[in-house]
Amino acid sequence: xxxxxxxxxxxxxxxxxxxxxxxxxxxxxxxxxxxxxxxxxxxxxxxxxxxxxxxxxxxxxxxxxxxxxxxxxxxxxxxxxxxxxxxxxxxxxxxxxxxxxxxxxxxxxxxxxxxxxxxxxxxxxxxxxxxxxxxxxxxxxxxxxxxxxxxxxxxxxxxxxxxxxxxxxxxxxxxxxxxxxxxxxxxxxxxxxxxxxxxxxxxxxxxxxxxxxxxxxxxxxxxxxxxxxxxxxxxxxxxxxxxxxxxxxxxxxxxxxxxxxxxxxxxxxxxxxxxxxxxxxxxxxxxxxxxxxxxxxxxxxxxxxxxxxxxxxxxxxxxxxxxxxxxxxxxxxxxxxxxxxxxxxxxxxxxxxxxxxxxxx
Amino acid sequence: xxxxxxxxxxxxxxxxxxxxxxxxxxxxxxxxxxxxxxxxxxxxxxxxxxxxxxxxxxxxxxxxxxxxxxxxxxxxxxxxxxxxxxxxxxxxxxxxxxxxxxxxxxxxxxxxxxxxxxxxxxxxxxxxxxxxxxxxxxxxxxxxxxxxxxxxxxxxxxxxxxxxxxxxxxxxxxxxxxxxxxxxxxxxxxxxxxxxxxxxxxxxxxxxxxxxxxxxxxxxxxxxxxxxxxxxxxxxxxxxxxxxxxxxxxxxxxxxxxxxxxxxxxxxxxxxxxxxxxxxxxxxxxxxxxxxxxxxxxxxxxxxxxxxxxxxxxxxxxxxxxxxxxxxxxxxxxxxxxxxxxxxxxxxxxxxxxxxxxxxx
Numbered sequence: 001x002x003x004x005x006x007x008x009x010x011x012x013x014x015x016x017x018x019x020x021x022x023x024x025x026x027x028x029x030x031x032x033x034x035x036x037x038x039x040x041x042x043x044x045x046x047x048x049x050x051x052x053x054x055x056x057x058x059x060x061x062x063x064x065x066x067x068x069x070x071x072x073x074x075x076x077x078x079x080x081x082x083x084x085x086x087x088x089x090x091x092x093x094x095x096x097x098x099x100x101x102x103x104x105x106x107x108x109x110x111x112x113x114x115x116x117x118x119x120x121x122x123x124x125x126x127x128x129x130x131x132x133x134x135x136x137x138x139x140x141x142x143x144x145x146x147x148x149x150x151x152x153x154x155x156x157x158x159x160x161x162x163x164x165x166x167x168x169x170x171x172x173x174x175x176x177x178x179x180x181x182x183x184x185x186x187x188x189x190x191x192x193x194x195x196x197x198x199x200x201x202x203x204x205x206x207x208x209x210x211x212x213x214x215x216x217x218x219x220x221x222x223x224x225x226x227x228x229x230x231x232x233x234x235x236x237x238x239x240x241x242x243x244x245x246x247x248x249x250x251x252x253x254x255x256x257x258x259x260x261x262x263x264x265x266x267x268x269x270x271x272x273x274x275x276x277x278x279x280x281x282x283x284x285x286x287x288x289x290x291x292x293x294x295x296x297x298x299x300x301x302x303x304x305x306x307x308x309x310x311x312x313x314x315x316x317x318x319x320x321x322x323x324x325x326x327x328x329x330x331x332x333x334x335x336x337x338x339x340x341x342x343x344x345x346x347x348x349x350x351x352x353x354x355x356x357x358x359x360x361x
Numbered sequence: 362x363x364x365x366x367x368x369x370x371x372x373x374x375x376x377x378x379x380x381x382x383x384x385x386x387x388x389x390x391x392x393x394x395x396x397x398x399x400x401x402x403x404x405x406x407x408x409x410x411x412x413x414x415x416x417x418x419x420x421x422x423x424x425x426x427x428x429x430x431x432x433x434x435x436x437x438x439x440x441x442x443x444x445x446x447x448x449x450x451x452x453x454x455x456x457x458x459x460x461x462x463x464x465x466x467x468x469x470x471x472x473x474x475x476x477x478x479x480x481x482x483x484x485x486x487x488x489x490x491x492x493x494x495x496x497x498x499x500x501x502x503x504x505x506x507x508x509x510x511x512x513x514x515x516x517x518x519x520x521x522x523x524x525x526x527x528x529x530x531x532x533x534x535x536x537x538x539x540x541x542x543x544x545x546x547x548x549x550x551x552x553x554x555x556x557x558x559x560x561x562x563x564x565x566x567x568x569x570x571x572x573x574x575x576x577x578x579x580x581x582x583x584x585x586x587x588x589x590x591x592x593x594x595x596x597x598x599x600x601x602x603x604x605x606x607x608x609x610x611x612x613x614x615x616x617x618x619x620x621x622x623x624x625x626x627x628x629x630x631x632x633x634x635x636x637x638x639x640x641x642x643x644x645x646x647x648x649x650x651x652x653x654x655x656x657x658x659x660x661x662x663x664x665x666x667x668x669x670x671x672x673x674x675x676x677x678x679x680x681x682x683x684x685x686x687x688x689x690x691x692x693x694x695x696x697x698x699x700x701x702x703x704x705x706x707x708x709x710x711x712x713x714x715x716x717x718x719x720x721x722x
Contacts, residue, residue, distance in 0.1 A: 004448045007426065040675060062676050063631070065368065082676060083619035085631060086693050087365045107620050109692045134677060135620050135629050168674070258444035259468050259496050268496055270424070270446060274708045278639040313529070314401060314704055315423050315443060316495060331470045332447050343675055347635045348709065 001295045001356075002254050002334040008271040009254040010349040011336070013299070013358030016250035017047060017232050021054045024214065024231055029221035036060050036079060038209060038229025041343045044351050045073040047232065060209065060227045064091040071099045079207075080104060081164065081227065083127065083135050086113040093120035102161055106135045111148055115155040123161040124152055125207065128193065130186040132168040139165075139189035142196065149197060162204035162224070163193045170212040176242055183213045187222045215243035235342035236291050237281055250358070252293060252300055252336040253345060255317060257329055265326045267292070267307075271337055272315040277344035286310060290337040292319050299359050300336045309337055362656045362717075363615050363695040369632040370615040371710040372697070374660070374719030377611035378408060378593050382415045385575065385592055390582035397421050397440060399570060399590025402704045405712050406434040408593065421570065421588045425452040432460045440568075441465065442525065442588065444488065444496050447474045454481035463522055467497050472509050476516040484522040485513055486568065489554065491547040493529040500526075500550035503557065510558060523565035523585070524554045531573040537603055544574045548583045576604035596703035597652050598642055611719070613654060613661055613697040614706060616678060618690055626687045628653070628668075632698055633676040638705035647671060651698040653680050660720050661697045670698055 002009070021037075028035045037051060038060040048070060051059070058077040061067050067078045068091065079102040080092070088103075095101050102123035105111050114124075126148055129136030137144050152160045167186050170179045190206040197204060209227025215238070220226050233251040234244040255271030280287040292307035293300040305322025312318070317337065321329070329335065339345035346353075363370070382398075389396045398412060399421040409431060412420070419438040422428050428439045429452065440463040441453070449464075456462050463484035466472050475485075487509055490497030498505050513521045528547050531540045551567035558565060570588025576599070581587050594612040595605040616632030641648040653668035654661040666683025673679070678698065682690070690696065700706035707714075 006446065006448045006452065007424065063368065082631070083629060083692070085367065085617045085619050087367045087617065091367065107692055109621075110619070113693065133625065134672070134674065134679065135622075256446045256448065258446050258471070260470075261496075264494065268444060270443070273638065273640065273705055277634065278705075279634065311495075313495065314708070318495065331444070331468055332474065344634055344639070347675070 001297055005254060005256045005334050008256070008275045008349070010346065010353050011252050011254055012353040012355045013250045014050070014355050015358040015360045016248060018050050018054070019360050020231050020234070020248065020250070021051055021056075024228065025054055025056070027214075027218065027220045028226060029219060032221045033223060034058060034225045036207070036225045036227050037232070038081065038227050039070060040066065041229040041232055042346060042351065043069070044353070045069075046355065048073060048075070058225070060229070064088045064095065067092070067095055067101065071095050076100060078102070079125065079227075081166070083107070084110050084114065086110055086117070089114070089117055092122060096120040096122055104164055105148070106137055108144065108148060108151065111151045115151050115158060118155050118157045121157050121159065123159050125161050125164040128163045128165045128190060130165045130167060130189045131182065132166060134166070134168060136165065139193065145193065145196070160201055160204060162206055163190050164207040165190060167208065167210050167213060170210050171237070171241060173212070176216050179212050179216050183217065190223070211238060212241050212243045230343055233342040233346070236288070236338050236340045237279070240281055240283070246302055246338070249338050251342045251346065252338055253290070253349070254295070254334050254336050257331050257333040257335055259331055260326060260329055262326055265321055265323050267319040267321055267326060267329050267335065269317045269319060269335060269337070270315060271317040273312045274314055275345065275348060276309070276312060276317065276337060276339050277341055277348055278312055279341035279344055281340055283308070288340065289317070290339055292321065293336040293338060295334065295336055298356065362658055366615060366617045366695050369617070369636045369710070371707065371714050372613050372615055373714040373716045374611045375411070375716050376719040376721045377609060379411050379415070380721050381592050381595070381609065381611070382412055382417075385589065386415055386417070388575075388579065388581045389587060390580060393582045394584060395419060395586045397568065397586045397588050398593070399442065399588050400431060401427065402590040402593055403707060403712070404430070405714070406430075407716065409434060409436070419586070421590070425449045425456065428453070428456055428462065432456050437461060439463070440486065442527070444468070445471050445475065447471055447478070450475070450478055453483060457481040457483060465525055466509070469505065469509060469512065472512045476512050476519060479516050479518045482518050482520065484520050486522050486525040489524045489526045489551060491526045491528060491550045492543065493527060495527075495529060497526065500554065506554065506557070521562055521565060523567055524551050525568040526551060528569065528571050528574060531571050532598070532602060534573070537577050540573050540577050544578065551584070572599060573602050573604045591704055594703040594707070597649070597699050597701045598640070601642055601644070607663055607699070610699050612703045612707065613699055614651070614710070615656070615695050615697050618692050618694040618696055620692055621687060621690055623687055626682055626684050628680040628682055628687060628690050628696065630678045630680060630696060630698070631676060632678040634673045635675055636706065636709060637670070637673060637678065637698060637700050638702055638709055639673055640702035640705055642701055644669070649701065650678070651700055653682065654697040654699060656695065656697055659717065
């Protein structure tokens, strides 16, 4: 598929992406729930269009710059799921003229500023910490919740939309059972909050998102909306979590081989930290930054034997490979690397994909 | 210095950069040696111009795209210090029309292709492994060296320039004494090689580079050229290696504070893996992704008490801070983060700096 490659090239398998989108949508019970996929993973109008063609109408992004991009690509219902920065107010004000914009707040300081300054209609979610401990108001801290809901009602432009959580601790839960426990706990916490304000706010929602839970659960019917993002591409990390298989991974970095050391069984590729990102998982007590694949005419496959990226410099990747495999590879070849964290790899490659039709997983 | 910041902003202190350039140049004994700084760290014409003003005429880059950029900015003597990819031949051929281009080769496969195909005049360095074990021919493997030197002579466009090594193992050496030992060993190895071919090639060079050695050594007078790169900015990693102090670090990521958790003493900033990179060092048995600073009107300083980035998501940074410090920070503030690895941070921020005059260290 690839010759004369002068630098790493990101390749995206369209068939796999579309299969993932359809599969996730099929799990969502339309009577109870909606899919509001996180578009930070791909941040790309073409990938976005595959969601639109599958019937998705509402999306999640990380910041107003991303929202601006997707509004320009005709998306009309966007949640910015990142603790709101009050300096974003002029930007979201402009976006709210043509689209329905929801923001997310997790503290009273920001909410106070917002209630003083907001002059455009904005939906507001309160971010709830259900155990990940990154951002959000602790789900048990109803005093703060009460105060925030009251503050919200002070400005007629701010429409209270409900409670949102990201259960990022599913990534390190260690088993499918534990992931399900986290999901059930988060549902119970957010249900209680929804119930608490039901008399005054009868139509608020509860929103949940992360790829491990949404991939592992057979049906998505509890929360009002689900916001997974990574599932459109998947990656090596999700494979080890149990959220996907090798054949689901839709993104691969094609890397020129520049050196092979047959004493150490190492393949050196042009494909380093600035391309893959330095995110890693630990396998056999050693960091793993990606897994090597070989290309066919129209796809890629995992070769027999071990072949993992074990070290990354700025532009170099060092693949430790089985000796038989190492003998077959020579400088000038092109190999693929499945990324550990596809969101970061896609961002770092400037969202510049070669899209192939590929193969349905 | 900063208000209404809608996204992370990279700030570069020009005075510190210029001081580092002058200091490094002052160490290089002009009778024996040259500085050929690695421009991958900044990859920026403006920063490059500070080197040119200080008298630097020769530079190092990582790939022909970077070489192309600097040739367009009037640089005329460039070494591409990355194992040569034969697909780069048309690009370097064009560059060699207006500039003196050196390439680096570490294996016979590539050299064979080169000797068959090169039709532009190129200087060629053989990359030597003096103990880092990333790329390069083992310094003891004179059989391969002999064969490569012979191969080189087969094509009249290829001019044998000498031996080049990168002692990347200085980064983990653990002490200044051990860094000096690595330096001396590398010098001894490359001297032997230079001597071996002296009868046939009387004017070949030996080239060495890495910021830890070049920063720690008081005088640079052994190798024909030195190729440090990171020293122009420095970073937290170099500080812990002992190559610089806090006041030398010339690059800081200004990050909007979006949330503060006073129970956990955590400051949440917009500034994550896609901005800083996920490179880290381990301090107190915990990963450290950056150190927090506070801004003054025209610079920044380290506050009293602990304040380190201890966790990074795609766009979030979590700073664990001393409780007194944490009390003073609120959402809407802007804090700075000194990066662990400035080369990666600069790349990921698209080399888009706000340059301030700053303060001489």
